[in-house]
Amino acid sequence: MAVITATNLRKVFRVARKPEGGWARLAATFRPRYVEQEAVRGLSLTVEKGESLAFIGPNGAGKSTTIKMLTGILHPTSGEARVLGYVPWLQRQELAFRIGSVFGQKSQLWLHLPPVDTFNLLARIYELDWSDYLRRRAELVELFELGDLMYTPVRKLSLGQRMRCEIAASLLHRPEILFLDEPTIGLDPVAKGAIRELIRRANREEGVTVFLTSHDAGDIEQVCRRVIIVSQGQVVLDDTVNALRRDYLTTKEIDLKLGVPFAGGIDLPGVSVIKARGYGVKLSVDTGITPIDRVISHILRQYPVQDITIQNPPMEAIIAAIYRGKAVNQ
Amino acid sequence: MGGKYLAFIFAYLRANIAAALEYRATLVTQVLGMILNDILWVVFWVLFFTRFPVVKGWTLEDVLILWSSFAFSAGLVYGLFFSVRLLPRLVVEGQLDYYLALPKDVLVHLLVSRIRPFNLGDALFGPLLLVTTVDLTGSRVAIFLATTLLSAAVLLGFEIIGGSLAFFLGSGDALHEQLGNALLHFASYPAGIFDGSLKFLLFTVIPAGFVTWLPVELMRSFRWDLFLGLAAAAAAFLGAAVLVFRAGLRRYESGNLLAMRS
Numbered sequence: 001m002a003v004i005t006a007t008n009l010r011k012v013f014r015v016a017r018k019p020e021g022g023w024a025r026l027a028a029t030f031r032p033r034y035v036e037q038e039a040v041r042g043l044s045l046t047v048e049k050g051e052s053l054a055f056i057g058p059n060g061a062g063k064s065t066t067i068k069m070l071t072g073i074l075h076p077t078s079g080e081a082r083v084l085g086y087v088p089w090l091q092r093q094e095l096a097f098r099i100g101s102v103f104g105q106k107s108q109l110w111l112h113l114p115p116v117d118t119f120n121l122l123a124r125i126y127e128l129d130w131s132d133y134l135r136r137r138a139e140l141v142e143l144f145e146l147g148d149l150m151y152t153p154v155r156k157l158s159l160g161q162r163m164r165c166e167i168a169a170s171l172l173h174r175p176e177i178l179f180l181d182e183p184t185i186g187l188d189p190v191a192k193g194a195i196r197e198l199i200r201r202a203n204r205e206e207g208v209t210v211f212l213t214s215h216d217a218g219d220i221e222q223v224c225r226r227v228i229i230v231s232q233g234q235v236v237l238d239d240t241v242n243a244l245r246r247d248y249l250t251t252k253e254i255d256l257k258l259g260v261p262f263a264g265g266i267d268l269p270g271v272s273v274i275k276a277r278g279y280g281v282k283l284s285v286d287t288g289i290t291p292i293d294r295v296i297s298h299i300l301r302q303y304p305v306q307d308i309t310i311q312n313p314p315m316e317a318i319i320a321a322i323y324r325g326k327a328v329n330q
Numbered sequence: 331m332g333g334k335y336l337a338f339i340f341a342y343l344r345a346n347i348a349a350a351l352e353y354r355a356t357l358v359t360q361v362l363g364m365i366l367n368d369i370l371w372v373v374f375w376v377l378f379f380t381r382f383p384v385v386k387g388w389t390l391e392d393v394l395i396l397w398s399s400f401a402f403s404a405g406l407v408y409g410l411f412f413s414v415r416l417l418p419r420l421v422v423e424g425q426l427d428y429y430l431a432l433p434k435d436v437l438v439h440l441l442v443s444r445i446r447p448f449n450l451g452d453a454l455f456g457p458l459l460l461v462t463t464v465d466l467t468g469s470r471v472a473i474f475l476a477t478t479l480l481s482a483a484v485l486l487g488f489e490i491i492g493g494s495l496a497f498f499l500g501s502g503d504a505l506h507e508q509l510g511n512a513l514l515h516f517a518s519y520p521a522g523i524f525d526g527s528l529k530f531l532l533f534t535v536i537p538a539g540f541v542t543w544l545p546v547e548l549m550r551s552f553r554w555d556l557f558l559g560l561a562a563a564a565a566a567f568l569g570a571a572v573l574v575f576r577a578g579l580r581r582y583e584s585g586n587l588l589a590m591r592s
Contacts, residue, residue: 013583014338016500057421073430096433106427110345112352117345124341125432125439127334153352 004047008078011040011065039065041233052203052210053223063213063231101176102166104182109154115165116150126173140168160191177209186328196222250288250320251310256281259304339442345391346445361447368455373447388520398460399545403482405453412446417493418503426583437575477545484540497578517542
């Protein structure tokens with residue numbers, strides 16, 4: 001059963017263009033010139049109940065604007081959408097009772113109060129029965145291991161602890177769909193892992209449909225089963241995460257800090273040096289040709305290693321690869 | 331439905347008080363500062379009317395009623411609905427997303443979400459000043475309460491309209507502040523000193539006439555036509571405020587600013 005459908009969704013923002021130069025800018029104060037910026041260009045998608053969908057793309061791709069239209073925050077310029085049967089921008093309040101949202105860059109927790117106070121407030125906002133609410137809160141405190149955090153002012157929590165509280169808060173009213181906009185932004189790898197695990201659990205154990213936007217390829221691989229990539233307001237790929245992994249996430253980047261200056265000698269198929277300077281070296285590894293563990297053991301045989309970081313290529317590189325793939329296929 | 335909205339409003343009240351009590355010393359200093367400021371104004375007017383007992387028909391008692399009424403209504407509006415002062419900033423910085431993502435009417439939610447306790451000091455000062463300085467009867471107290479609540483409604487409507495201009499102008503912080511300050515200044519002086527077209531302006535664009543002068547007039551001698559006029563103005567300003575805010579909300583463009591609720 002489809003819980004989200006969007007057809008030809010479009011959003012155009014009118015932006016004042018500021019000319020260069022003092023006089024021109026002064027004149028523009030009285031006669032401003034506007035340009036139209038099309039943030040979302042005829043986007044269509046369908047999401048089934050219980051899916052975990054990564055909705056990703058580079059900066060300015062239209063991800064947040066799409067989420068805001070699907071949650072009723074923004075009115076589209078044209079197009080149609082239904083979320084749980086509601087037209088989001090016309091039936092915003094009814095819809096809000098049944099969905100949850102977490103905006104990584106905007107907190108719903110009160111900075112000077114402990115999370116428990118915001119939870120109590122949200123219970124009133126969502127009109128929850130008080131005894132049901134207390135049971136649900138206890139469940140989430142246990143699941144998210146919030147314990148003492150619930151009684152510590154939010155300003156004293158780490159970003160990772162705060163995000164755990166944010167996500168628990170968004171699940172208080174048992175939403176059927178959870179929209180997450182950059183939930184792991186700014187977190188360290190350990191906190192990212194914890195947040196991903198919690199979102200995965202909400203999806204698999206409680207059947208919550210997850211609609212997640214992120215810049216982080218790790219969020220896609222570890223949380224979602226389906227991925228939609230948008231670029232310049234349009235869908236450029238809609239596939240399973242397995243297919244994405246097979247086709248586009250075969251490259252990893254290894255950052256090394258060596259104990260001695262780098263002098264080459266890492267001659268493995270599928271491995272290339274992106275950058276090398278003194279003790280530091282950055283490698284690109286095509287894991288489809290040489291597995292990452294073989295590369296690492298090869299390096300360790302050659303050099304003393306002081307530090308090592310393995311990461312996915314940036315989202316921009318994945319999008320570029322998708323475009324290249326499409327161009328080749330066409 | 332009404333009960334659930336009340337529980338929601340009280341939950342905000344509790345959260346706001348708890349947040350204010352996190353910094354008790356600041357809170358006490360601000361409340362005392364606000365009351366001292368009010369007292370200084372009253373002292374000024376007492377000195378003034380000792381020298382000039384009647385100014386265009388206004389006496390010291392009229393000014394004391396004006397200050398009582400204005401402190402009470404402005405204290406209620408800015409104390410209980412402080413977010414209305416922040417409206418242009420919330421619009422421009424895309425911070426209405428928080429309210430739009432939750433299942434409540436955006437305007438009601440916005441209004442009740444932020445309380446500024448030290449403005450409530452004004453709301454306390456008003457009735458205290460009235461009780462201690464003015465001869466009161468039961469009917470005068472009832473008139474004071476009714477007219478002050480109506481003038482608070484006019485002030486609230488005016489503030490919502492001023493703040494909502496940001497939806498249309500793309501900014502509006504400075505304009506909203508100037509309009510608000512103009513109303514506060516005109517409302518805190520006796521009506522008799524303004525005439526003609528300025529007086530017309532003060533019953534329309536900057537409704538200081540409804541916020542303080544009519545309550546004073548009605549306390550002097552009650553007239554149903556004036557009282558109903560004040561009630562109609564309150565309904566008109568609040569009604570227009572809801573319409574302007576809703577029209578503006580359709581133009582809202584959100585934003586991506588990093589923000590924490592405080």
